[in-house]
Every structure is written in structure tokens, then in C-alpha cells.
Amino acid sequence: MSSEKPLLTVKNLAFSFQTYAGEVQAVRGVSFQLEKGETLGIVGESGCGKSVTAKSIVRLNPEEPSGKVKHGEILFDGKNIVELTEKEMQKIRAREIRMIFQDPMTSLNPTMTVGKQIEEGILKSGVTSKDEAKKIAIEALEMAGIPSPEERYRQFPHEFSGGMRQRAMIALAMAVNPKLLIADEPTTALDVTTQAQILNLIKKIQKQYDTAIVMITHDLGVVSNIADKIAVMYAGKVVEYGEAEDIFEYASHPYTWGIMQSIPPEDISNKEPLKPILGTPPDLLNPPKGCAFAARCPYAMKVCRCYDAPGFGVEGNEHKVWCWLYDERAKQMQATVNPITGQEVR
Amino acid sequence: MEKEEILRTENLKKYFKVKGGHTLKAVDGISISLNRGESLGLVGESGCGKSTLGRTIIRIYDPTDGKIFLNGKDISGKSTKKTRRELAKKVQMIFQDPYACLNPRMTVSDIIAEGWDMRRLYSKEERKKKVIELLNMVGLNEEHANRFPHEFSGGQRQRIGIARALSMEPEVIICDEPISALDVSIQAQVMNLLVKLQKTLDLSYIFIAHDLSMVRYISDYVAVMYLGTVVEYASNTELYKNPKHPYTKALFSAIPVPNPKVEKTRHQIELKGELPSPIHAPKGCKFCTRCAYAKDICREKAPEMKDIGQGHKVACHLF
Known part of the structure; x- marks a missing residue:
């Protein structure tokens, strides 16, 4: 880790x-850090708060009274994003933090040519000459791997295929060379072959510009491909956090075990039933007391239903898990075997 | 035990007329077969015609050409009310979007019993008993019978869709992306249910999906489709162990492996370019525009399906 500020x-x-119906507590205390050039993967099921977390960073969630940051801070380059005015925020969104979304058709303006949209972004970021902006826009399209960018510049989003639209979104986001890119399920709507192309493109651009990326996905394959660090979220909280390889090798939270085991195994010769996580995620209108996963957790103890677990350090670098199984007292009570490593929880 | 063929298509075609006098060849000469109690997986990218194939088999679409045999009987002729009712008893379908495929104004019991009601099959008591039986079978219970679809989660709705499909006691179920709209942990629940039902009811599935690991899990045979044609067909184990067609190889290699150590070091075949439009499909082999091994003959002549041993069939000039 560098000594610089993250x-x-x-x-x-x-x-x-x-x-x-009342207050929906979508995100309930999330912490993480991201360095320059690093990729953080946020993994979790729908409704676990991963998109809300990401949108909080760019302040794209509904403002008060419908949505509210209850507590906490988001420090970006030394500024607390939660406290900025809308005007200051617009500047940050124009230059420093850009976002790409799952569905490129709904996030591009259908009545404007793709080139104009990219140009608009560039002009907002401080470039004053229109010719200059156009030049940068075409370069951005080219960098995003769009063939014949000059022609494509004049076309409308509906003339692009799904993969090409996502490339256009990436061009739009990266044209101003932002410090942070937030990608909210950017490949979920795409086919696997296109997904592979887009992931390779994102990695290539990241290398080139040293951009930090927050990648939101539910696909464990995609995070494996792209993330340096992973935060596993459940019901508005991070339940496990660490370097990508540690998360997979030393998966520690029962929820992480659950999602890893629900993927069909490589060897299917004996056609064993899959091991799903039983039940459904909790309602965040009335989140349960204690650990939100306790109701679905085969290892749950009494304490899990009463108190939130603190973070425990586990095997690996900065690898943390929020689960009572890792408390000294729990270890004395019962021996739990980690189904991923096959070793006893220590 | 001798395998009994339940469903077969022969050179099945479904063309759509589109604007400008063009023809969209969604399904272009597909021959597949399905044995009783087994599953056939159909994989391929969006737009390859896998859903159209499923819908043509169940006769939501009328085939342009070719034949469909169910239990040896040709069902591809002109469809009348009578033939449709007959077919609905044998073949049913489960859809991708559990939010869109259930009528929001009907209760769960009405949704499940709609087929019976149309045929005036059961008395009130019998109907109720049967609905509860089906609900239990798919992991729901009696109290769900009088609720409306919006009161359920995605996974539960998919279970209702499955119960509806089972109500006519079909022999074949076409599962069109049944789990792709669900969360990972719920997907496994629904998959287990489908496998359990297959065993207990001796069902045959056509399983359409783009999630290749799930197809691998459920299927006995897999057909890989590209632009309306089957490019490779083999038993599940054979195909995943030994893919032959350049497209199959690229498709498999595009799936990210959920393990960072493996994923970050493995060799990937990246397909260049985009899927061509099925309206202006390339001449010859349809994959030739993106194939790294394309030769002159590939651009001229469409390859035939060749058996390369043990029922493994490939449509490629390389073999």
C-alpha cells in the first residue's frame, strides 16, 4: 500500500x-477505500444496496425528502462529497467521477447523436473550443474500439448494437479522463462474447489512464476477471472485504460460502443437487436485529440474531469478515468447518 | 434402457418478413432430437434464434418449412384450435421474465387452473385440491393460492410459472431462460426444483439459456447455435470437454471463471467484431466473418453437419 491518501x-x-410504507434502509453502514488505478468489485444480490452505494458516490440518488444520507462520509480527493453543493458536485461529475450503467440504451439520449453527447460532456469539463472537443470525442470513440469513429460520431444511439452502445458509453465516460469510473453492472445486458470484449476494453483503458474503478456486479466470474479488491454486500452492509484472491481462496462469511456454492460445480458427473441459499433476503423496511443473514444462515447462533457482528481479520491481506463465527467465544462453543477451504474456522 | 425419442425437428425453418422486403432467417434449417426424460440445452448469443426455435416447436410461431415430430407424429401442419389444444397437453413452456408472464389480475389458483377451466375439467373441490397439490410440488403452499402475482418475489413467481406449466401434465417443457432474471442464490433453488421434477415426473426439457454453466448442469445434450443454425451438437460431457467448432471454443472461453487466480492468467480467445444481422447473414458458413480459421470454401459453401464420433456433430469445413 502506498503512503499517499487513498x-x-x-x-x-x-x-x-x-x-x-416507511423508511427503506438501503445502505446501512458501508466502508471501503480505493487507491488510484485500483478496481473494487462490489458483489451482491439485487436489493443489497450495491447500486445505491455507488450512486451515493456521484450523488445520483434521489435528494431529500425522498432519499437521505443518514450518516457517514465519502471522501474523494480530500473533499467530502456528502457536503458539497449541487454546483460543485456537477463539476466533479463532469471531470473527475464518471459513471456507466447497465442499460446503455436508457442512459444515452435517443434524440442526440452519439458524437454530440460525448462532445457535450467534454465541453462541460473545461475544453472551450468546439473543434477541439470534436477531435477528443472522435479519439474517445476510437479508443473505445468503435470502428470508423468519424461516421459513428454522426449516428444516433439506435443505430448502435448493444455492445457498441456500451462502448459509446465508455467513450463518453472516459473522454474527459476521469480519476474514478463507476461501472454499475456494465456487462449484465450483454452476451458473454461481448462481455469479454468490454471487460478487456475497460482493463486496457484503466491501464492507460490509471483510473480507479468501482465495479458493481452480481457475477462472480466478472469480479474475478477485473477486481483487485472485493466487497461482498448483503442487505445494505458489507459482510466480507478483502483482496480478490483472498476472498475466493479464504472465503469466510457464510453468505460468501453460499453464493460460491450455488454456482454449479465443474464436475457434474454425479448430478448432485446444487446447494442454494435457502429463503429470501430480508425486507429493508424493517431490517432484522443483529446480522441480516442470520435467518438464512445454517451456522447462526443466538448472538447473531441480537447483535451486529464487528469486523474480524482473517487469512489474507486486509481481509475482513463481519461474522460472529470468528469471535473467540464462538470458536470455543462450536467448531465450524469452512466449506470452501475445508478447514476449521480459526 | 433403450432411449425413446420424444421430440424431433427436421430441417426446421422460421423466417420472418421484415420491412423493405427482406427476410429474417431466425431459424434456418435446424434438426435436433430430444429423448424422453432427458434435457437438451440450447446455447448461443442473443439473436441466434434459440427462443424462436423454442416458440416454433410449441407452435406459437408457424414453421416456414421443415417438420416437427412429437412422439413420432408430425405436428408441423396447419394449426387449428383442436391441434393447439392437443399440443398444449403435451408441450408447455416456462418463460424468462416471471414478472411479465403472469397475468397480474388473476389469482395464483386461477393462473394455474386456467388450462383446466378452459377445458371444464374439474369440479370446484377437485380443482382446489389439484392446485394445492401443484403448489406443494413447486415448493409453495396452500395459503399462496388466493394471492396475486405482485405479492411474490421473482423466484416464487418462477415457481408459479412452473406450476402452471405442470398443470396440463405435459411430457415436454420448453424452458426459455427460466433463471436468467433471478439472483444467483435463487437460481440454484429453481434449478434444483426443475431437476427434481424431471426425475419424479419423467419430463423432457428443452433448456434455453445463455448461462453455460447452468446448461451444463442440467443438460444431457447441448446444441450450440449461431445465427439460426446449429454449429455443434454433442453430449454434455463431450462438448464441454472437447469443443470443436471455433465458435463453441470462443463462446466457452468468453465465460469468466469465478476464481481470480485462474481467471487472470487463463488464455482467452476474443471474438472480433459483432454478430452479423440475421437479415443479411454472410454467405457460406455464417460464422466465417468472425472466424480466425476461415478459408475460401467457408465463404462459399455452408458446411454440413458431420458426425465426428460418438454422436458429436460439428458443422465446420475444418472437419
């Missing part, structure tokens, strides 16, 4: 939505 620090962030 580019992005999220500290104990909580975000809630006000609905007719």
Missing part, C-alpha cells in the same frame, strides 16, 4: 429512502 474513502455510509 483516492476514495467511504466511511460508515448509510442511505435511506422515504416511501409510503
Whole structure:
């Protein structure tokens, strides 16, 4: 780790939505750090708060009264994003933090040519000459691997295929050379072969510009491909955090075990049933007391249903898990075998 | 035990007329077969015609050409109300989007019993008993019968869709991406249910999906499709161990492995370019525009399906 300050620090962030039914606690205390040029993968099921976390960083969640940062701070380059004015925020969104979304059709403007949209972004970021902006836009399209960029510059989003639209989104995001790219399920709507192309493109651009990336996905294959660090989220909280290889090799949280085991194994000759996680995620209108996963967890103890687990350090570099199984007292009570490593929980 | 063929298509074609007098060849000469109690996986990228094939078999679409045999009987002729009702008893379908495929204004019991009600099959008591039986079979219970679809989660809705498909006691179920809209942990639940039902009811599945690991898990045979044609067909183990067609190889290599150590070091075949439009499909082998091994003959002549041993068939000039 470098001694420099990290580019992005999220500290104990909580975000809630006000609905007719009451307060939905979408994010309930999330912390992580991100250095320059690094990729953090946020993994979790739908509704676990991964998109809300990411959108908090660019402040694209609904503002008060419908949405509210309950507590916590987001430090980006020394500035606390939670406290910035909308005007300052717009500047950051124009130059420093860019976001790409799952569905490129709904995030591109259908009534504007792709080139104009990219150009608009570039002009907002401080380039004043239109010719200059056009030149940068075409370069960006080319960098994103779009063939004949000059022609494509004049076309509308509907003339692009799904993969090409996502490339255009990447061009739009990267044209201003941001410090941080937030990618919210960028390949979920794409075919595997296109997904492989887009992931390779993102990695290539990251290398070139030393961009930090927050990658949101539910696909364990995709995070394996791209992430340096992984945060596993469940019901609005990070339950496990660490370097990608440690998370897979020394998976420690029962939820992480669960999602890893629900993937069909390589060897299927005996056609064993898959091992799903039983039950469904909790309702975040009334999150349960204690660990939110306790109701679905085969290892749950009494304490899990009463108190939130603190973070425990486990095998690996900066690898942490929020689970009571790693408390000294739990280890004395019962011996738990980690189904991924096959070793006893220590 | 001798394998009994339950469903077979012969050179099945489904063309759509599109604007400008063009023809979209969604399914272009497909011959597949399915044995009783087994699963056939159909894989391929979006737009390769796998859903159209499923829909043509169940006669949502009328085939342009070719034949479909169910239990040895040709069902590809003109469809009338009578033939459709007959077919619905034998072949059913499960859809991808559990939110869109259930009528929001009907209760779960009405959804499940719709087929019976149309045929005036059961008395009120019998109907109720049967609905509960089906609900239990798919892991739901009695109290769910009078609720509406919006009260359920995605996984539960997919279970309702499965119960509806089972209501006519079909022999074949076409599963069109049944799990792709669900979360990973829920996917495994639904897959286990499908496998269990197959065993207990001796069902045959056509399993359409783009998640290759799930197809691998459930299928006995797999057909890889590209632009309306089958490019490779083999038993599950054989295909995954020994893929032959350049497209199959590229497709398999594109799937990221959920293990960073392996994933970050493994060799990947990246396919260049995009899927050509099925309206202007390339001449000859349809994959020739993206194939690294394309020769002159590939651009001229469409390859035939060749058996390269043990029922492993490839449509490629390299073999």
C-alpha cells in the first residue's frame, strides 16, 4: 500500500429512502477505500444496496425528502462529497467521477447523436473550443474500439448494437479522463462474447489512464476477471472485504460460502443437487436485529440474531469478515468447518 | 434402457418478413432430437434464434418449412384450435421474465387452473385440491393460492410459472431462460426444483439459456447455435470437454471463471467484431466473418453437419 491518501474513502455510509410504507434502509453502514488505478468489485444480490452505494458516490440518488444520507462520509480527493453543493458536485461529475450503467440504451439520449453527447460532456469539463472537443470525442470513440469513429460520431444511439452502445458509453465516460469510473453492472445486458470484449476494453483503458474503478456486479466470474479488491454486500452492509484472491481462496462469511456454492460445480458427473441459499433476503423496511443473514444462515447462533457482528481479520491481506463465527467465544462453543477451504474456522 | 425419442425437428425453418422486403432467417434449417426424460440445452448469443426455435416447436410461431415430430407424429401442419389444444397437453413452456408472464389480475389458483377451466375439467373441490397439490410440488403452499402475482418475489413467481406449466401434465417443457432474471442464490433453488421434477415426473426439457454453466448442469445434450443454425451438437460431457467448432471454443472461453487466480492468467480467445444481422447473414458458413480459421470454401459453401464420433456433430469445413 502506498503512503499517499487513498483516492476514495467511504466511511460508515448509510442511505435511506422515504416511501409510503416507511423508511427503506438501503445502505446501512458501508466502508471501503480505493487507491488510484485500483478496481473494487462490489458483489451482491439485487436489493443489497450495491447500486445505491455507488450512486451515493456521484450523488445520483434521489435528494431529500425522498432519499437521505443518514450518516457517514465519502471522501474523494480530500473533499467530502456528502457536503458539497449541487454546483460543485456537477463539476466533479463532469471531470473527475464518471459513471456507466447497465442499460446503455436508457442512459444515452435517443434524440442526440452519439458524437454530440460525448462532445457535450467534454465541453462541460473545461475544453472551450468546439473543434477541439470534436477531435477528443472522435479519439474517445476510437479508443473505445468503435470502428470508423468519424461516421459513428454522426449516428444516433439506435443505430448502435448493444455492445457498441456500451462502448459509446465508455467513450463518453472516459473522454474527459476521469480519476474514478463507476461501472454499475456494465456487462449484465450483454452476451458473454461481448462481455469479454468490454471487460478487456475497460482493463486496457484503466491501464492507460490509471483510473480507479468501482465495479458493481452480481457475477462472480466478472469480479474475478477485473477486481483487485472485493466487497461482498448483503442487505445494505458489507459482510466480507478483502483482496480478490483472498476472498475466493479464504472465503469466510457464510453468505460468501453460499453464493460460491450455488454456482454449479465443474464436475457434474454425479448430478448432485446444487446447494442454494435457502429463503429470501430480508425486507429493508424493517431490517432484522443483529446480522441480516442470520435467518438464512445454517451456522447462526443466538448472538447473531441480537447483535451486529464487528469486523474480524482473517487469512489474507486486509481481509475482513463481519461474522460472529470468528469471535473467540464462538470458536470455543462450536467448531465450524469452512466449506470452501475445508478447514476449521480459526 | 433403450432411449425413446420424444421430440424431433427436421430441417426446421422460421423466417420472418421484415420491412423493405427482406427476410429474417431466425431459424434456418435446424434438426435436433430430444429423448424422453432427458434435457437438451440450447446455447448461443442473443439473436441466434434459440427462443424462436423454442416458440416454433410449441407452435406459437408457424414453421416456414421443415417438420416437427412429437412422439413420432408430425405436428408441423396447419394449426387449428383442436391441434393447439392437443399440443398444449403435451408441450408447455416456462418463460424468462416471471414478472411479465403472469397475468397480474388473476389469482395464483386461477393462473394455474386456467388450462383446466378452459377445458371444464374439474369440479370446484377437485380443482382446489389439484392446485394445492401443484403448489406443494413447486415448493409453495396452500395459503399462496388466493394471492396475486405482485405479492411474490421473482423466484416464487418462477415457481408459479412452473406450476402452471405442470398443470396440463405435459411430457415436454420448453424452458426459455427460466433463471436468467433471478439472483444467483435463487437460481440454484429453481434449478434444483426443475431437476427434481424431471426425475419424479419423467419430463423432457428443452433448456434455453445463455448461462453455460447452468446448461451444463442440467443438460444431457447441448446444441450450440449461431445465427439460426446449429454449429455443434454433442453430449454434455463431450462438448464441454472437447469443443470443436471455433465458435463453441470462443463462446466457452468468453465465460469468466469465478476464481481470480485462474481467471487472470487463463488464455482467452476474443471474438472480433459483432454478430452479423440475421437479415443479411454472410454467405457460406455464417460464422466465417468472425472466424480466425476461415478459408475460401467457408465463404462459399455452408458446411454440413458431420458426425465426428460418438454422436458429436460439428458443422465446420475444418472437419
